[in-house]
Amino acid sequence: MKHQRRAVLHSVVAACLAAFCVSAPAEPSLLQPEEAFRVSARRVEPRVVEIDYIIASGYHLYRDRFSFKTDNPAVSVAGVELPPPLENFDKAMGQTMRYYAGRVTVRVRLAGANQTTKLVATAQGCAAVFGVCYPPMTTAFNVPAFDGRRG
Structure with a gap:
């Protein structure tokens, strides 16, 4: 009888631990830079390109x-x-830091010849939840010469 109670008790404890393990939230993992900071660009005016950064929650x-x-x-x-x-x-850092979270759109105004170019954007951010900063992230966008016939 004593062994049966002990076996039942072990089964109950095992079931409770299994239920806890299933329902416990998973620890967040550090995202790769391209996942933490998704970036895209588009021309919005003949000489203006908007670069849009979507920043993952907990990152800046x-x-x-x-x-x-x-x-x-x-x-x-x-x-x-x-x-x-x-x-x-x-x-x-011992200073006030200025940053963006969630989303930021940057407008870049171009000057000079109406020629195809690569616009190279560099940004740096951190995973605040981990206290980890990434090296600068560089992304190049092809910007074709502006064709006035297109809107």
Whole structure:
């Protein structure tokens, strides 16, 4: 009888542990940079390209770590428009950091010849939930010469 109770008790404990393991939330894992920061670009005006960053929850891009350039000396970056950033004091850095979370759209104004070029965008972000920062992420976009007949 004593052995039967012990066997039943072990079965109940095993069942409870199994139920807990099934219902316990999985630990989040660190995303690859291209998953954490999805990026796309589109021309919105003859000389303006918008670069859209979709930022995964728990991640952010630093406002001061964006840079843009072209690979064509006849076409240059004339200006960059960024929306107002979020701000937070970072104890590890000892300063207030400006960043974007969720989504940010950057408008890049081009100047120079109406020629095909590559627009090279660089951004850097971190996984706040892990306290891990990624190396700068560079993405190149083909920007064809503007054809005034297209909208």
